[in-house]
Structure formats: structure tokens, C-alpha cells
Amino acid sequence: xxxxxxxxxxxxxxxxxxxxxxxxxxxxxxxxxxxxxxxxxxxxxxxxxxxxxxxxxxxxxxxxxxxxxxxxxxxxxxxxxxxxxxxxxxxxxxxxxxxxxxxxxxxxxxxxxxxxxxxxxxx
Numbered sequence: 001x002x003x004x005x006x007x008x009x010x011x012x013x014x015x016x017x018x019x020x021x022x023x024x025x026x027x028x029x030x031x032x033x034x035x036x037x038x039x040x041x042x043x044x045x046x047x048x049x050x051x052x053x054x055x056x057x058x059x060x061x062x063x064x065x066x067x068x069x070x071x072x073x074x075x076x077x078x079x080x081x082x083x084x085x086x087x088x089x090x091x092x093x094x095x096x097x098x099x100x101x102x103x104x105x106x107x108x109x110x111x112x113x114x115x116x117x118x119x120x121x122x123x
Contacts, residue, residue: 002085010070016054023048050090052116057109064110071098093118
């Protein structure tokens with residue numbers, strides 16, 4: 001699968017999966033002294049969590065660090081757009097975390113697993 005983030009091809013040649021969470025709504029329940037029951041106030045849609053998991057590949061440790069730094073730039077509190085080659089478009093995404101673990105050498109490449117957690121602010 002291929003994808004771009006804000007038009008940048010930072011996931012070129014990487015194999016990854018996207019897990020789309022359920023849409024959420026929020027509400028407040030209030031009670032009033034002397035009255036039986038509660039009032040429930042619907043606060044509307046609260047978006048959903050989207051996770052991207054995959055493997056980063058690079059020819060050297062220095063190249064791997066450049067790829068990690070390029071992804072970390074998107075943890076800026078702004079909303080972004082993720083578009084996959086399958087036609088999925090996820091707009092209004094805020095990148096909340098980017099976790100890299102298990103760096104290893106595989107053949108002539110450096111590899112590591114990664115997970116990105118986005119919060120889709122509006123659907």
C-alpha cells in the first residue's frame with residue numbers, strides 16, 4: 001500500500017496497515033436537586049482514532065534517522081490529510097504519536113517497526 005501525507009510521499013515503498021476506529025459521540029448528564037432523573041445533553045461527534053502500523057526500511061542508520069525525523073515533523077498539532085493508493089482519504093487528522101521500536105539489520109537494510117496514532121477531528 002502507498003500513501004501520502006499532505007501530498008508528501010514519506011511512506012514510499014513501505015508496507016503498512018491502517019486501522020480505523022469507531023466514530024464517537026460525547027454527552028453530559030446533569031441532575032437537578034429535587035427532580036427525579038437526569039438531563040442528557042448531546043455534545044455531538046468527537047471524531048475517531050486511526051492507527052497506522054508498518055515497517056520502516058533504510059540503507060543505513062543515518063538514513064533511518066532522516067526518515068524518522070521527516071515523520072516527526074507532522075507531530076505539530078495541525079490537521080493533515082492522509083491519502084492511500086486504494087482511494088481512502090482521511091482528512092482533518094492530527095498526528096498524536098509516532099512510536100518506533102525494534103530497530104534491526106535485515107540483509108543489507110536497517111528496519112524497524114512503527115506505529116502512528118492519528119485523531120480524526122471531524123469526519
